[in-house]
Amino acid sequence: MPPEPAHVVAIYPGSFDPVTFGHLDIIGRATRIFDRLIVAVLQNENKQSLFSVDERMEMLREVLLPPAGKQNPAEVARIEIASFDGLLVNYAAQRGARVILRGIRAISDYEYELQMALMNRKLASRIETVFLMAEETQSFVSSRLVKEVARLGGDVSAFVPASIEARLRERLSRPRPLREAAR
């Protein structure tokens, strides 16, 4: 008899400011491979983000976890939305994750991703980084560009779910405080 497969927990870290169809594509693929997926939002106070960590987690929950009453408990138990600070490998070890999952869109992502993966391997050799390729239609989509297009009044409905688009519109329609506008 083949050996029992191990229960593999993967962690998908990122800024998710906001979550895009590219992220959702990677998450969908990952749930077909790993037993459990922790989508972990980086708490980075230095990074200028449009949405707070709590808002980013709420948006992820909104698009990933079906509303109460319509949940398939087995599916829901397999995806967790969390946040972390400090070193990613420490958080992964603490959560029992053996895999760090990252999405690669184009060759331009590779250098940065390779650097991070090798640094993380040096820091924690038992944790493997696994790269998944997003659907090619998403290969040019990034949270940064989505924010820029939305800020300039462009249509982002092909890149983010409708609820996220609405949040972007709402957030970007507010006048920025003077301190921020001066930047």
Ligand code: PNS
């Ligand atoms: O979505 P992003 O901004 O590309 O995600 C970057 C992220 C969160 C994966 C990276 O910044 C990270 O892991 N930060 C945690 C701090 C850390 O462990 N740094 C060393 C990584 S080599």
